[in-house]
Amino acid sequence: MFSDIFKRLSGSDAAPMTETDARLALAALLVRAARTDGYYAPAEIDRIDRILSARYGLDATAAAELRKQGEETEATAPDTVRFTRAIKDAVPFEHRIKVVEALWQVVLADGERADPENALLRLTARLLGVSDIESAEARQRVEGATS
16 A cells, blocks of 8 residues: 555656545655654644544544554655645645644644754645745644634
């Protein structure tokens, strides 16, 4: 399964990206954001499950399973570009800003914001076609919702 998605993400497979591929790419990207600071906090895991559940209409068990698949995919993926490419190809721009918001939700879930997380969010937003200003506004919306 994972080799298939990596083939499609790298462009070495002629099969088009599917909605399932985009879901897995988002789950893996959320996990990557959570793991970036070296601590995969329970609050981040819970936030990822809630984001996946809300975004895709999944029950708690299905959301947790998608996250677990995302964890496996993230652990074996060489770079972030593959995930953002899948999302960018499958998600319209206005929804990509929501992806950046979701990433900020995960990064901020543990109450801390580390430099590696900031760097990953800058890179990821840019790869998704979201400007630094739009990403900052997304972060502010997330911070305002948790205050």
